[in-house]
Every structure is written in C-alpha cells, then in structure tokens.
Amino acid sequence: MIYSEKVMSHFAAPKNVGEIENADGIGEVGNEKCGDIMKMYLKISDGIIEDVKFKTFGCGAAIATSSIATEMIKGKPVREALKLSNKAVVEALDGLPPAKIHCSVLAEQAVKTAISDYYRRQGVDPLPIVGQIADHCEGCCENFV
C-alpha cells in the first residue's frame, strides 16, 4: 500500500488542525472501534464557511482526507460545501489505496454532519437540504453496534 505524495504532504503537515470556540456547527463521525474518528468545526456567517478546523483519530489517509476536505470547503458557501463528494477528495489527493477509500467517505460525512448541525442550530430541518448521511462503516462495525 503506497500513499501519493499529496497524501503524505497533508499527513505530514495537516491544514486547519484544531477546534473553533463557539463554532456554528460541529460534526463527529466514525468510532474508535473502527479506528477512525473525525470531528469537524465550522464558523459560518452569511451562509459562507469562514473558518473550518478538524481533529482526527485515525490512519494517515484519515488525517490527509480531513485536512484536504477542510481546504476544499473553506471560504465556500454552505450550499457549495454540501456538494463535496468523497470522489472529489480522492481526486484532490491524487488517489487513495482501495482499502482507504472509506476515509474519503468519512471526510465527506464529517462535513455534511457539521453542516446538518449548523442548520439544526438555526432551527432548520437539515434533512431536505443535506439528505440522509449513510453510515461510513459499510458493515465493518456491525459486530460492535
């Protein structure tokens, strides 16, 4: 299993690591049994993602996908950030090994979960806007639920 240079550079020096105090939306996905947890913090004003930070427990790919996902949504309107797909994350990293594709799914879901939280705090039902967020584990965690 070999990571691309892009993955390694994001892993070695991840962008936007940390927390945001009084964040407007927080999303946490994954679980420790599977070995990945991503937590994303959003600062949103006038529908624009002004700042984003993350914390991740996980492998190299989990850290790199979180890092690049935060870069891809920072400064973007919320509606546009919702279009972030795991595929776009993989492409931006110049590919991921097959066993690590789930990390990109996790990054997409972390963003969507944080945005759902933002809408909820605004008193808006996120479901019609964000849609259903699937479980990233795709069965790997069914033994623990």
Next chain:
Amino acid sequence: MNNIIYLDNAATTRISPAVRDVMEPYLGDFYGNASSLYGLGRESAKALAKARHEISEALNCEPREIYFTSGGSESNNWAIKSAVRFMERQGKRHIITSAFEHHAVLHVLEGLEKSGFEVTQLPVYENGIVRVPDLEKAIRNDTGLVVIMQVNNETGTIQPVCDIGAVTREHGIMFHTDAVQALGSVEVDIKKAGTDFLSLSGHKIHAMKGVGVLYINKKIRLLPFIEGGAQESGLRAGTENIAGIVGLAKAVQDAVNNVETKGKKLRPLREKIYREVMKLERVHLNGDYEQSVTGTLNFSFEGIEGESLLLMLDMAGICCSSGSACTSGSLDPSHVLLALGMPHEIAHGSLRISMSQYTTEAEIDKFLEVLPGVVDKLRAMSPLWEQIIKNS
C-alpha cells in the same frame, strides 16, 4: 538508506556478513544442480548435505529429519496438512491450537474446520501465554495434533513448549511448533521440547528471504508437498536453492550460538525502552515483560492510531510495526492483540519494536527522543484523546 533506524526485526532482518560470505561461492562459480552427476553438481550436493547436517546438529535432531522449504509459511502449511492426513488414518479429528498463532497456521486450520476437523483455540490471557492446564483440559480421545508457536511474533511472549511437549508425548498426540521467532532468542532444542514438527525461517535470523526449514520427526510419514523430482526425499520437488540453504545453515548455527550474547546485549536496551516509554501517559505494555524474548516490545498508546504513528516515525527514519487495522490490510486490528483481551481502540494504537544483534544504544536513544513528540502531536489532533482526558 544508511541512516535508517531499523526496529522491525520480527518482520525481517538484514543478511549478516558471515552469511553473505558463505553464500557467495554458490552465487558465482558453484552453480551446479545438486541432482547432476558431474563434479559441479556434486559440489552442490555436498554443500546441501553439509547444511542439513549442520542444522540438525544445531537443533538436536537427525539430518534426515530436516527438510528445506521456502520459509515459515510453507513449513507450517506442510506440517499441518500432512499431520491431519496422519490423524485421519488414526480416526482422529480434533486439533488444539492457541488463539494467536500466525495466519499461516490459523488460516490452514480454518480451512480444515470446513472439511470436518474440529479446532479448539486455547486462550492466551492478558500476558500472551498459553497455560498447560488449559491444554490438558482441552485434550479429547480424538485429539491428534497440538499446534502452538514457541514465541509469538507480535508480543514476543515465550510459550511453554517443553511442558506442552511433555503433555502431548504422554497422550500420544503430535505436536507442531512454529519456532520462526524463537530461534536466536531462546533455546530451540527439538529433543528437549519433544516436538514432532518445527518450522523455521531464514530471513528472521539474518539469512535470506525465501528459505526455511521444516523439521519432521522421523516416525511420522510426511505427504509430498510439491510433487515432481526426487529432491528432499521426494517430498518437496524442485531444484534446491543451494546458496540460500548454505546461508541458512550458517545463520542457524550463529543464531543458536549467540542466544546468550544477544540477550546480554539487548537486555539493557530493553530495560531502557520500557522505562522511558512507560513514562508517557496512558501507555500499556502488551504481553509480558519477563516471559518474552529480549528483542521484542509491544506497546499501546491510548488515543492514537498505529498507522499514523508508524508513518511519523518513518518520517524520522525509524522503522517499526503496528497491529492496527490500517496496517493489517483488513478492518480489524491484530488478532494477536484481540486475543490478549484488548479492546479494539487500544489494539489500533499498538507499536511493536523488535531489535536485532545490530541494534545500537545510539539508535534506541534516537528512537526514544523522537517518540514522545510524535505521540504528543497525534494526541493533540485526536478527538478520541480529548474524550479520554475529559472522562478521566
């Protein structure tokens, strides 16, 4: 690659200069096929016989009980698959093993379960050691084979093979041990241990990859593993890897002769690693500090994931390994650490350090200097660590 600090000797080792020297002629002028009649072939046949003899002396068995293979996995496969045919003839269908054998054992046994054999896995407890009374309790009238490794590859814990051998002999049960991680670190004496099958691998003891040994008690008739020519008494066909085998013989002798010297050299390094690593917050030793080979230590760091840890150490030029799911190629962390009763999240954060006779104190110092910073950096970005601290 000169600046690498290599602390993954349980994965593989460098070829020793002495092994290279004895191999050299067989990579050059002495290229004859050991089955050929002329002088060049006879040179190879002589070298092969000498290597077999030297290995049998080092392990305390007879030359005709030594078979050359491609390594530990093949030896384990061959031994178990042959043993069960022998069992079938005796009308036995039950096999006892431990929960943390190598996959080259566990996967073979899983296959046999599907074809009607029954397998009992003995627990290995938190310290990673099987208990002989558990074995005695598990024995049934139709038990034909016990498969227990001499040293576990991830934890380094030493299994009581001599006591196990005494029990299996008393009950007339065959005993196979995978001694791949044991040779060179503890005594491997076939007569003393009473094993019927024993697997060894060259590349774990400073010989080359792709060469190993299966010892088989002469009382047991093996089935051919590869059919074809008459090599290896007609049981494992294929032209012999003379250079590899000659190197292996040298490596086996050196490993057996240097057990004490190596232990003496590595003991203070082991103590230092343990003392310094345990100073870090929320770290656990996996296995047993005392009942373990000197060269191997396995720790878990709460709140971080093993692959990230390995990658960061690699960026500092340090090679180690981990039992995290991400490095195992599956979604589950190491079956070895889970067998020790460890929760998944802690097994994900494991780090194995394995030294060799070439490991220096300067290398260990450098490792111990780099490690705390890496652990801190990963914990600082870990939401799991945040939770652990909050809940404590």
